[in-house]
Amino acid sequence: MQREVERIREDIKELRIQGAKNVAKAAIGAMGLIARKSKAKSRDEFINELLVAADELASARPTEPMLRNALRALFADIKKSTGDVEELRRLVERNEVEYFRKVKENEEKIAEYGGREFSHSSVILTHCHSSSVVAILKRANELSNGISVICTETRPKLQGLITAKQLSSAGLKVTLIVDSAVSYFIRGVDSVVVGADAITGKGDLVNKVGTAGIAVIAHENGVNMYSAAETFKFDPLTLWGGIEEIEERSPEEIINPNKLKGVGIRNPAFDVTPARYLTAYITEMGVIPPQSLLNVVLRGGFESLY
Amino acid sequence: MQREVERIREDIKELRIQGAKNVAKAAIGAMGLIARKSKAKSRDEFINELLVAADELASARPTEPMLRNALRALFADIKKSTGDVEELRRLVERNEVEYFRKVKENEEKIAEYGGREFSHSSVILTHCHSSSVVAILKRANELSNGISVICTETRPKLQGLITAKQLSSAGLKVTLIVDSAVSYFIRGVDSVVVGADAITGKGDLVNKVGTAGIAVIAHENGVNMYSAAETFKFDPLTLWGGIEEIEERSPEEIINPNKLKGVGIRNPAFDVTPARYLTAYITEMGVIPPQSLLNVVLRGGFESLY
C-alpha cells in the first residue's frame, strides 16, 4: 500500500500525473485506496495512516492548492465524524466518489459558462494546456459558427502541443506559435483564456510561466484576459499573507546544463498575474470578477438567482 | 563565380550566415569577389554583372535593410564614377575595404556608448543574439563593478544560447531562461537591450519575434528598453509608406509538421516594436531617441559637439 502511494507521489512529482485537477483526483483516489486496504485496528491508527500519506502527497508539488483543499476538506469531515474504522472507511470512499462527481459537474458548468462567454468570438489565444480551457473552446465552437484558436507551444515542456492536438481533433481551426510570437498575433485576437494552478485571496492568478506576460500584452491591446478554474483552485491560506510558493523546476527541462557550463539556468514553473490584468474567472459558480472571487468562494455561490 | 555568389546567397537564406551585419558584409564581399574575377569587356557589362548578383543576394532575405543599404550605397558611387572597367574594379574593392572598416569602427563606438549607458546597471536582460549587444555588455562589465545578464533562449532557433555562452566566456554572470519567463524576472531588471534587424522611418524597431512583447512588459514595469544598432539598419524606404515585410520562415524550425497534422503552424521571424515603447537606439552616432532617428541618420550625425 505504501508503495502504491509512493508511486502516485512520484507520478505527481515527475509530472506523469499533471494538471491541478488530475493531481487532486489522484490524491483523493489514494486516500480511497488506503481506506480500502488499511488494516488499522483503531480509529486513531486509521486516521494516522491517512495523515501520513496525505502529508507525503501534499509535499510532492508545492504550488497545488486544489490538492491541499481536497485533503483539508476530507480531514474536516473525518474530524466531524465520531465513527469507528468501518464508518470512516465508508466516509473516505463516499468522499472519493463525491469528489470525482463534483469535479466532473464543475467541469461541465465551466465548459458551458465559458462556451457562452466566447460564442461570439472568432479568435481565441491560449497558453499551456488546461482541460477546462479545452472543454470551453469545444463548447464555444459548438455554439458559434466556428472559432479559431492560437496555441503557444509553452516551453519548456511543450504542453501547448497537447492543447493543439485535442482542439484540432475536435474540429477547431488551430494555429501553433512559439511563446514569443504572442505579441505578433495579439491584434487579431478577441480574447485570451488560460487555466489556473492557484488563485490567491487578492484575486491574483498563479499559472504556467508566461501567463503574466501575455496578460500585460493583452491589457495593452484592449484584449480580454480570462482564466478558467474551478473554485477549488482558490488558495484560502493566501488570505493570511504571503503568496503561493513558486515552484522552481530542474534546469534539465530547458537544456542539459553541461552544454552551457558557467551559465546559471532558472526554471520557474509559474508566474503571478495581478487581478487588475484579468477580465474574469470562469468558474462553476459563474463568470466572476477577480477582486470578488474570495467573497463568492468563501460565502458560497449564487444557486437560485432571483 | 556565379556558383560562389549562389553559395553565399544560400548561406544567407539558410541562416548559415546570420545577423544583419554578417549578411551585409557577405554581400559586399561578394561584390568584391565578382569585381576581382569579372572578365567583363565594357563598363556596362561589368555593372550588369554586379547588378544581377546584387539582386539575387538582396532577395535572399526580405527583412534586411542593412544589406540593401550597403548595395544601394555602392551602386550610387558606381553611378557617380565615369571610369572604365579597371577603375570600377578598384572602386568596388576600395568599397569592400572601407565598408568592413566602417562596420568595425561603428561596432566599437556602439560598444563604448552602450557600455557607458549601462555602467551603473546591475541586471540587464537581452533576447536573441546580437554582436552589438554582446560588445556593449562586455564593455559595461569592464566599466562597472560587474553586471549580471539574463538571456532568453529565443525559440525556435535558440540563438540566446550563443549570447549566453559568449557573455559567460567573457566573465559576465549569465542566467538563461525560457522566453516566457521574462515577466517573472522583469522586476529585478534595470534595463533591456536588444539588437535590431531594421529600423523604420517612424522609429519602430523590427527585431527577432518576441521583442515587441518584452518591450510592453518592460514599459509596464518602468524598465528602460534599448536597441543597439548601427544606423545602417535604418530602412529609408519605409519613409515612403509601408512597413518592412515580415519574413515568415518554415514551420519545421518549430516542429515537424507531420507530428501535428491538421494544425497550422505560423513562424514569423520578426515583430515590430513601436517607437513609443523604446527608450533609445544606441548607434555609432550616439544614443538617440527613436522619434528623432530619421533626422539624425538622414542628415548625418553630430561629429564635433560644441
Next chain:
Amino acid sequence: MQREVERIREDIKELRIQGAKNVAKAAIGAMGLIARKSKAKSRDEFINELLVAADELASARPTEPMLRNALRALFADIKKSTGDVEELRRLVERNEVEYFRKVKENEEKIAEYGGREFSHSSVILTHCHSSSVVAILKRANELSNGISVICTETRPKLQGLITAKQLSSAGLKVTLIVDSAVSYFIRGVDSVVVGADAITGKGDLVNKVGTAGIAVIAHENGVNMYSAAETFKFDPLTLWGGIEEIEERSPEEIINPNKLKGVGIRNPAFDVTPARYLTAYITEMGVIPPQSLLNVVLRGGFESLY
C-alpha cells in the same frame, strides 16, 4: 385585453415608452391589467395568460434586464403561492403597487446618495437621458452652491436634449455639446455620471452607445466615471456566461438609407464599458465598486451599518 398588451409592447419597441425603468413599470402594469381583466377559470389558465403576455413583452427589447428581472420576480412569487385565481389576482395587484413603490423609493435613495457624492463638484458631464442622473444632479445642486452640467446631444435620437431641458428647468447651469466634443471639454470636468441599461456579473456597464468611449477619455484624464442605477439593472443571467445581447436598431434613426445608397449603416443602441473604467455604481444599496456589485446585489444590501 390582448390588444392593450400588444399596444404596450409596441410602445416599448418603438421607444414611445423608454428608459429601463419605464419599460419595467409598463410591463408590471400590464401584468396588473391582465390580472384585473382576466376571465380565467383555473389557476393554470390564469398563470398561462400572464406567461404569454410576459413573453411577448420581454421580447420587445432584448437588452432590458430590469424588465426581465421584474417579471421573473413576479413569477417566482406566483410559483410560491398555492392560492386560487382570486388569490393570485390579488398577488399580482399587490406586486404592481409594491413594485411602483419600491422603484420610487430606490429613485429617492439614489438621488440622495448621488447628490451627496457630487455635492462638492462644480462641473459634471452626462450622456443621453437617465431619470436617475437627473434626480441626482438636482439633489447635488440643492446640497452645493450650484453645479454646472455638460450634456451631450446623444445621436441618433438626441435624448441629451431632454436631459438639458429638465436640468435647465430645475435651475441648473447647462451646456449642450455634440457627442464628439467630450474630449474637448473633459479637462474642466470633475466627474462623469451616466445611467445604465444593464449591469453584468463582471460589473461591466451596458449603456447608450458612446458611454464606453467617454469612460476611456475620463480614465485617461483622471476624471471619475459613475453610473447611477437601481440594482434591478443587474442581469444575473450574465453570471452564467455570455454578455447582454446588444440591440442594433434601424438605420433610419441615423439617416434615410436611400440618401446613401451602397453604404452600410450600423446603429448599435448600446456599448459595454468594462468595470475597470468605472469608479462606482450609485445604487439604492449605496455607492458600490463595480467589481463587488454582484456580491452586494445577490446577497442583499447593508441595511443597518454597525
Next chain:
Amino acid sequence: MQREVERIREDIKELRIQGAKNVAKAAIGAMGLIARKSKAKSRDEFINELLVAADELASARPTEPMLRNALRALFADIKKSTGDVEELRRLVERNEVEYFRKVKENEEKIAEYGGREFSHSSVILTHCHSSSVVAILKRANELSNGISVICTETRPKLQGLITAKQLSSAGLKVTLIVDSAVSYFIRGVDSVVVGADAITGKGDLVNKVGTAGIAVIAHENGVNMYSAAETFKFDPLTLWGGIEEIEERSPEEIINPNKLKGVGIRNPAFDVTPARYLTAYITEMGVIPPQSLLNVVLRGGFESLY
C-alpha cells in the same frame, strides 16, 4: 474686384469653400485675380492692394495655417523681387500656377505613401472629410485585395457623409456610424486615419472636434492613429508659444437655440490631439513621427535617400 474678394472671403467663412487645402487655393487664386485686374500705378500701390486683400482673407477663419503659410510665402517672394508692377504681376500669376501644381503633386505623393502604409490593412476608421484621406484609401484599396472603411457621420455638419459617398462611389466597402459608436467598433479596426487642419510645433494635431477622443480610444486599444497632411498644414508660429486658436462656431449648427432656451450651447470646430497619441503624419515628405515633424518641415524633406 473688391467684391469678388469679398465673396471669396464669405464663401470661406460660411464653409461654402471648405477644407484647409481648398481655402488656401481660393486665397492664392484671389491673389492672382487681383494681380490680373489691378490698375495700380506703382509697385507700392500694387503690393498694398494684395496685402489688404490677404489680411481680409486670412481673418475669415482663425484656424487655417495652410492659408496663412501660402500667403506668407507669396509675400516673402514679392519682398525679394525688385521688379515693377508688371514683373510683380507675373510673379503672382506664376505663384498661383506653381502653388496649384505643388498642392496636386503633394496630394499624389500623400496618396501613394499612405496607400502603401495601409495596403495590408483590412478595416480603416476615419472621421469627418479629408480629400487626402479619401485619396489614400482609394490607393490602398487598389494596392490590396480590398479594404473596408468605417466613417463617422461627424456632427454637427455631417461631413462624414461626403467621405462615405466618395469612397463608396470609388468601390470601397463603407459603413456609416454615429460619432459615439467609435468605441463600439474599435476592436475590429486596424488603423485610424484622419486629415489635419493644423499641426503645431510640438507635433500636436488640430483637427475636427472628436479627433482627440478617437485618438485616446485607439491608443487604449493598441490601434494605430495617423493623420494625413501636406506639410503646409504645419503652423510655424506655434513654435513661438501658444496654440492655434480654436474656432468656436455658431450654436445654430447644432440646434436652433430657441428650442433650448436657457441652455448654453458650445460648438468648438476643432480639438487638439497631443503628439504622443499619434503614430505618424503621412506627408508629401514621407511618413513622419509627430515629434520630428518640425525638423523635417523646417529643414526640408529627404529627396535623395542614400
Next chain:
Amino acid sequence: MQREVERIREDIKELRIQGAKNVAKAAIGAMGLIARKSKAKSRDEFINELLVAADELASARPTEPMLRNALRALFADIKKSTGDVEELRRLVERNEVEYFRKVKENEEKIAEYGGREFSHSSVILTHCHSSSVVAILKRANELSNGISVICTETRPKLQGLITAKQLSSAGLKVTLIVDSAVSYFIRGVDSVVVGADAITGKGDLVNKVGTAGIAVIAHENGVNMYSAAETFKFDPLTLWGGIEEIEERSPEEIINPNKLKGVGIRNPAFDVTPARYLTAYITEMGVIPPQSLLNVVLRGGFESLY
C-alpha cells in the same frame, strides 16, 4: 470630569494623541472614565452624559471613522440594553476592556499577515507613521533574512522620523529621504506599505497627504502598493454617498505665514488614493482586494476556512 474629557479632546485636536487607533482608544477610555465617575441618577441622565462627551470627542477631528465607529458600536450596545445605571456602567467598562483587547488582537494579526506578505521582499518604502506598518515590518524582518526600509520624512509634521527611529531601534536597515525623493528610489523598491486614516465604501484609501502620489508612482513602475489597516478604519457612512471630509490644518505647521505675506498656504492633512491604485488592504480579516473590502467588513470575515 468634564475637564478631563475636554483635555482629551484637546490632546486629540492638537495631535498630542495621534494615530487613528490611539484617538479611538482615548475616546473609548474617556467613555469608561465618565461611566466610572458619573453621578447620574437615571438611565437617561447617564446616557446623556456619555452622548454629550462623545459628540465633543467626535468633533475634534473630522476624518476619523475609527473613532466614530467605536462610539457608534458602544451606543448600539447601550441601546440594546435595558439595564439601570449600574448595569450600563458595567457595560461601558466591559466595552473599554474588550475594545482594547480587540485592538491589540487585530494589531497582532495584521503584523503576522503583513509580515508573511513581505517576508520575501528586500526593500519596502513607507510614508508617515503607522503603528501597524511598524509592527508588520518588524515581523517581516524576523521572518526573512533581513529587509531594508525607506522612510519619507513626511512634511509638515515629520512623522517619518518616528517610523525611522522605531524601525532602526528594532534592528532594521533604515534610510530616510525627503518626500520628493520617492520617485528617485522607486525602481529599487519591492513594495510600498502605508497605514490608513479611513477607508471608503468604494475601497479608496484616505491617508496622510502624499500617499496618493506615491501610489501613482508605484503603479507606473509595477510596484505593489499596500495599506495596513484594522477594518475599524472602514467608514460605512461613505456607502451612502460623499467622501470623507478632508481636514485642512493650520498653515503654521508649514511655515509662519508672516514670513510669506500675500501668499496663500494650503495644508490638507490627507489625500484619497483610488482603489485601483492599491494592491490590497492588510487587515485583521486577511489580505483583501480593495474593491471587496465592503463585503468582507460588513458581512464579517472568514473565520474557518474550509
Next chain:
Amino acid sequence: MQREVERIREDIKELRIQGAKNVAKAAIGAMGLIARKSKAKSRDEFINELLVAADELASARPTEPMLRNALRALFADIKKSTGDVEELRRLVERNEVEYFRKVKENEEKIAEYGGREFSHSSVILTHCHSSSVVAILKRANELSNGISVICTETRPKLQGLITAKQLSSAGLKVTLIVDSAVSYFIRGVDSVVVGADAITGKGDLVNKVGTAGIAVIAHENGVNMYSAAETFKFDPLTLWGGIEEIEERSPEEIINPNKLKGVGIRNPAFDVTPARYLTAYITEMGVIPPQSLLNVVLRGGFESLY
C-alpha cells in the same frame, strides 16, 4: 587672483551661487577676471592659467552642463584663434560680454514664448525655483486676465519659498503647499512648468528631485508638463552614453544626523524625468518636443520661418 577663483568655486559648491545660469555666468565672469589680471608672458601660459581655473570651477558641481558648455565654447574659440596674449585677452573679455548678453536675450525669448503658451491657463503648478519659470509666469499673467500659481516648498532647501515670494510680489495669486500635496491639487491644475538643470541627448530632464514624481502624477491626470530651459542646458556628452551624474548632497540639509543615529540618510539633489512624460521644452529656440531637442540644438534653431 587664484583666491578669487577659489572663492567663486566655493560659492558655487556651497550653493551661495545657485541656479545653472548663475553658476555659468560666474564661471565665465571668472574667466574674464583671470584674463584681465593675468601676467602670462606667452600664449601657452595664458591658456594654461585659464584651463586650470576652468577645471577647478567645472568640478565644483558635477551636474552642471550649462557651466561646462560655456567653458567648452570659450576654449573652442580660443583654439581657433592664433592671436597672442593680448588678442586672447580681448577674446575672453568679448566672450564674457557676449555670453551675458546672450543669456539675457534667451531669458527674454523664453519668457515671451512660455508666456504665450500659458496665457490661456488659469492654474499653473511649479516646483523649486527657476528664474525662467518666474519670468514666464509673470509674462503669462500680463498676457491673460490673471493666473494662479501653486508652489511646492521644495525640501530640503525650500527654494519654493523664493518662487512664491517673487511671484507674489509681481502680483500673481500664489498658493504654497508641501511637496507631498501635489497629487491632492493636481486635478485643478492646467499645466506644470519647471526649470531644468540639464537635458540629455534622449530628451530626458535632469531637475530638482521631485520633478520626476510630479511628471508621473501630471501624466496620469492628463495635465501638461513643461520644462523651461535655455538650450545651453542640453548636455551633448550624454549623446555618447551614460547619464548625467546625479549629485548627492549632505544629509545635514535634511536633518542633523546625530538626531537619527543608526539611520541612513540619502539626499540626491536631482532626478531624471524621461522624455515621454514631458509635453515640451520652452527654449529660446521655441517650444520643442523633447525627442527633437537634440536635432534643434545641435543643428541650430529656426531663425526665419517661411
